[in-house]
Amino acid sequence: MHDARALIDMGTEAVRRLARRGYTLDLSELESLQSRRNQNIRSADELRAESKRVASEVQQTARQGGDIAKLKERARELKDQIREIEAGQEQIEAQLRDLLLSIPNLPNDSAPDGDSEEFAVEIRRVGTPPTFPFEPKDHVDLGEATGILDFGRATKLSGPRFAVSRGAGAALERALATLFLDLHTRRHGYVEHSVPYLVSRKTMTGTGQLPKFEEDLFKTGVADRELFLIPTAEVPLTNLYADEIIPPAELPLALTAHTPCFRSEAGSYGRDTRGLIRQHQFAKVEMVRIVDPADADTELEKMVGHAEACLKELGLAYRVVKLAAGDTGFSAQLTYDIEVWIPSQSTYREISSVSDFGSFQARRANIRTRGADGKPKLVTTLNGSGLPVGRTLAALLEQCQQQDGSIVLPESLVPYLGFRRISADGTTEA
Known part of the structure; x- marks a missing residue:
């Protein structure tokens, strides 16, 4: 199994080496999955941070006797959004893992060319x-x-x-x-x-x-x-x-x-x-x-x-x-x-x-x-x-x-x- 980041950093060199063993690496697919994964992680982290702030506001407003209805509604919306992103993240992680598991090892440069x-x-x-x-x-x-x-x-x-x-x-x-x-x-x-x-x-x-x-x-x-x-x-x-x-x-x-x-x-x-x-x-x-x-x-x-x-x-x-x-x-x-x-x-x-x-x-x-x-x-x-x-x-x-x-x-x-x-x-x- 490979490190996705390492393959992306190698770029055309990874493509060349894998081609020696008859495997075509789709770098664009790998980069897309890795980018979507990272973006989802960032979005989820931002929403969790906001959810934490809203929860704090709910507690503070409640102690002051204020109206917390809108804050609670926002808290529910954030939880739904986080669940949705997490579900999408699981799907992306599975796709990325399946792709990485399907990629063979990079052949050593000392191995001769050929396929038989x-x-x-x-x-x-x-x-x-x-x-x-x-x-x-x-x-x-x-x-x-x-x-x-x-x-x-x-x-x-x-x-x-x-x-x-x-x-x-x-x-x-x-x-x-x-x-x-x-x-x-x-x-x-x-x-x-x-x-x-x-x-x-x-x-x-x-x-x-x-x-x-x-x-x-x-x-x-x-x-x-x-x-x-x-x-x-x-x-x-x-x-x-x-x-x-x-x-x-x-x-x-x-x-x-x-x-x-x-x-x-x-x-x-x-x-x-x-x-x-x-x-x-x-x-x-x-x-x-x-x-x-x-x-x-x-x-x-x-x-x-x-x-x-x-x-x-x-x-x-x-x-x-x-x-x-x-x-x-x-x-x-x-x-x-x-x-x-x-x-x-x-x-x-x-x-x-x-x-x-x-x-x-x-x-x-x-x-x-x-x-x-x-x-x-x-x-x-x-x-x-x-x-x-x-x-x-x-x-x-x-x-x-x-x-x-x-x-x-x-x-x-x-x-x-x-x-x-x-x-x-x-x-x-x-």
Whole structure:
């Protein structure tokens, strides 16, 4: 969310920057709403001041035995006028808030131009994509052949875009999540949290999922309470500090959680419908950092490294790209995507997005710290996947597959699994 005054002061610069992400800012509409809001506030203040004077005159005239009929009539007129202005003010405030909530974050000038993944700039590649003396299978065929994944029964339970893992598959999912949490908490200094999976509209609005992405969310409720299933742990983790002033000495805050994530994937039908890449429910370990704005660049690079550490620990080939301004998420001002190699598709696919939100989420959720002068100021929020379990599992199965149909897993997983090899028939071996 933006400060209306700041956007107006930026003027054509705000228009230019938002145009880089395909959004047309109507400055005249924003200025009109802001002007009407300010005028209403002034008018209401003037009427309240007059109302106070008239009330004083009524009391004084009454004590002196004078006629107060006209004064009381004027007092009633003023109250009616104040109520009318306040009602209009509420309407203007709502219109201004709705407009500001609909405006995406200003992209960072370092983000390349463009509006799709084709315009992303590659930063680095790590590891060599494996080559095979045979035609590599995709993770769906590997999972179903070994019996560790069952998409047919998942469809029977819930419809398409769900999965059931079993045996070594379920153990592998649990092991991946535990490995990621151990890396983030023991090596990278994050504090693990267990958070609610159902949150309020206010909480969803705080991180930018609402109102824009309501059709992509699963909604439920209890009695008259409206609740949403979280699309990522970023939502509850960031909002833990909503409406709070964090002491500067406590920054940066580093939070992590392993949760299920729920997304309707509205508008994506026909894309990645096979397998684990794009599902309605999936598990993910999320990282959130709340930092002083002056430290944001350093903290963002640090978080990218934390996500990369998960892939390095597994020995998976991947690359890091900087997203184009027009392909950056609604709330982010700068995003690095980490893409893992998927052999069956002969390409890199996104497995983690690490983003700098500037003050965008902090303003919406009212998360502040104190500056050197002791006055409250907005923090910067960062978040990234570290990592999604399903997509990591897909990449592991495909990059680690053998000609006989077995999968030889990384040594780093053995302490969590108790086995390293999944045979073609689904049995496991040390």
